[in-house]
Amino acid sequence: MADAPFVARPATPLAHRVPDLGALELLLAVARLGSLGRAARELGITQPAASSRIRAMERLLGVALVDRSPRGSRLTDAGSLVTDWARRVVEAAEAFDAGAQALRGRRDSRLRVAASMTIAEYLLPGWLIALHRARPDTAVSLQAGNSAAVAGRVLAHQADLGFVEGSEAPEGLDSAVIGHDRLLVIAAPGHPWARRRGPLDARELAATPLILREPGSGTRQVLDAGLAPYGGVAEPLLELASTTALKAAAVSGAGPCVLSELAVGEELAARRLVRVAVEGVRLRRDLRAVWPAGTRPAGPARDLLSLIHGALD
Amino acid sequence: MADAPFVARPATPLAHRVPDLGALELLLAVARLGSLGRAARELGITQPAASSRIRAMERLLGVALVDRSPRGSRLTDAGSLVTDWARRVVEAAEAFDAGAQALRGRRDSRLRVAASMTIAEYLLPGWLIALHRARPDTAVSLQAGNSAAVAGRVLAHQADLGFVEGSEAPEGLDSAVIGHDRLLVIAAPGHPWARRRGPLDARELAATPLILREPGSGTRQVLDAGLAPYGGVAEPLLELASTTALKAAAVSGAGPCVLSELAVGEELAARRLVRVAVEGVRLRRDLRAVWPAGTRPAGPARDLLSLIHGALD
DNA sequence: TGGGGTCATAACCTGGACTTATGGCCGATG
DNA sequence: CATCGGCCATAAGTCCAGGTTATGACCCCA
Numbered sequence A, B: 001m002a003d004a005p006f007v008a009r010p011a012t013p014l015a016h017r018v019p020d021l022g023a024l025e026l027l028l029a030v031a032r033l034g035s036l037g038r039a040a041r042e043l044g045i046t047q048p049a050a051s052s053r054i055r056a057m058e059r060l061l062g063v064a065l066v067d068r069s070p071r072g073s074r075l076t077d078a079g080s081l082v083t084d085w086a087r088r089v090v091e092a093a094e095a096f097d098a099g100a101q102a103l104r105g106r107r108d109s110r111l112r113v114a115a116s117m118t119i120a121e122y123l124l125p126g127w128l129i130a131l132h133r134a135r136p137d138t139a140v141s142l143q144a145g146n147s148a149a150v151a152g153r154v155l156a157h158q159a160d161l162g163f164v165e166g167s168e169a170p171e172g173l174d175s176a177v178i179g180h181d182r183l184l185v186i187a188a189p190g191h192p193w194a195r196r197r198g199p200l201d202a203r204e205l206a207a208t209p210l211i212l213r214e215p216g217s218g219t220r221q222v223l224d225a226g227l228a229p230y231g232g233v234a235e236p237l238l239e240l241a242s243t244t245a246l247k248a249a250a251v252s253g254a255g256p257c258v259l260s261e262l263a264v265g266e267e268l269a270a271r272r273l274v275r276v277a278v279e280g281v282r283l284r285r286d287l288r289a290v291w292p293a294g295t296r297p298a299g300p301a302r303d304l305l306s307l308i309h310g311a312l313d
Numbered sequence C: 001t002g003g004g005g006t007c008a009t010a011a012c013c014t015g016g017a018c019t020t021a022t023g024g025c026c027g028a029t030g
Numbered sequence D: 001c002a003t004c005g006g007c008c009a010t011a012a013g014t015c016c017a018g019g020t021t022a023t024g025a026c027c028c029c030a
Helices: A021-033 A036-043 A047-061 A077-104 A117-134 A147-155 A202-207 A218-230 A243-251 A261-269 A299-309 B021-033 B036-043 B047-061 B077-104 B117-134 B147-155 B202-207 B218-230 B243-251 B261-269 B299-309
Strands: A066-069 A072-075 A111-116 A140-145 A161-165 A173-187 A211-213 A238-240 A257-260 A274-276 A284-292 B066-069 B072-075 B111-116 B140-145 B161-165 B173-187 B211-213 B238-240 B257-260 B274-276 B284-292
Touching (some): A021 A036, A021 A072, A021 A077, A047 B077, A072 A077, A077 B117, A111 A117, A111 A147, A117 B077, A140 B077, A161 A173, A173 A299, A202 A218, A211 A218, A211 A243, A211 A257, A243 A257, A261 B261, B021 B072, B072 B077, B077 B140, B117 B140, B140 B147, B147 B173, B161 B299, B211 B243, B218 B257, B243 B261, B257 B261, B284 B299
Parallel strands (some): A111 A140, B211 B238
Antiparallel strands (some): A066 A072, B066 B072
């Protein structure tokens, strides 16, 4: 007890308590197809392999997942709950895969994309999954960097399409707004601001010490600009280097923070963090697709844009 | 080509293209601790094992992830992008684990929870992760069912705490509102409703064929009640059995649908689906914690409630 | 010039996941 | 009613990924 670690960590790592991706994928296939054998065939393995894998998963979880019968297998109640959780893991893995595939950056890729970190991190994987479904043979490569780097790559024709955050298109590039990124004021559910009736006043926000990214970061710049009329942001409560650290600090109740809605969608849905409404300040920037001025995205670039934008007018 | 499957599936399953959970966990540990050896120690493996695993992952992804130096390892640019994607996979796996642990339902569990399907599926895993961090030795068991089943279990003292959706507490139970579940009108980004300027009128919503759950489902009941003043819901465009099927149909552009905000948080954040504002109709139900009337949650039940509610007044 | 930290390489071991081959069960069909 | 064709389970054998120990190279610092 004297030398217990500061944060208690489970003795066995996560990987030993959670079935591997193959097993989860198999479970989803069984749920969808209603038979171990068909699921096995879809994944390119044999029926006994599938049977044994599902059985191993049931042993690991200590719960029966599927009801076997001589004419197929259906999920048990517990099984369908587990399957829904499994689906979220698999979807995250698909996003990982889509991003990683692009990151591999083979020279012969037919579509080279350059994107800002935030877009590359949160948005691009989903787009690439959709693109892959629509055009399975389109290979994409990805280069991530700040806005200037993205603009440079597109101008130098090292990328066919770029994605940046910003209110205006960089010099020499045409652009289309494909969405918006709002900065949200975020607090832990226990924080007084989480219980407010009305929206927060911009003046009050400016006067309150917040948990923020370091100066020079994109979100910090937008916040500084937005609050300039009210005297600028107060001395920060904490300055942290990563979005993740920011969220962790906010969840643990260190104080309110400000960050992109893209980064906290999940936490808001799970109610680990709550949004605080603010009025009188504009904390919004456009998300833009950019390409060399005078040209018009064609081929795979156009495919990707139309997927993102619904239809590019 | 003649016998190509209807939907093109990748030749190799996802599990062969994505590192397994152990490797992702290891990568996160390296990112956090700044050294392969320390990360290895934290996961209870040896340093050569960690070295080889990271190397294998780099080979698989075709990208250098960490910069090795004689005094530690830092992530490369690509590495930090990959790490962020990995973090989302690991978080989904943690939620899976939290849910699965509870589902195992050991008899000696100190806290027995009964929850509606929607809450069990989307909210409970996150709560259990938080509870586990705060009280590592609290064992939880979970039983999922509809509102009546949950109420029955709590009344019969087969569960210490229940969670249901509904505007009022079931007979014989005391309750606290712990949140709200809005039904959202959802459309694919390409749908005309996604481009509307103003909010949709309730009359218009009632008159439009939608993709819906089958009659009798919780969300369907709320929708029926909300739209009753406007003549009730129109004949559905499609009736599907699962939330997942609903989302898939909406994403593929079959039409607008209505479902719980809990179920579409991720799709909204990724902009695969967009929310359509509606006015003049109340599509909101309370999320309630329930316990036997006259008693007061104590011990682990109280811990869980205060985590959820910030503080239980 | 050791001593502590880093990481890499080599040789070996083991368990889990795959394979093929087989058998039992059920329902539909002639 | 017999048979066929789907389903699943079991058994025996192969193979490799990931683990181990042992060792060496590198760098920094006292």
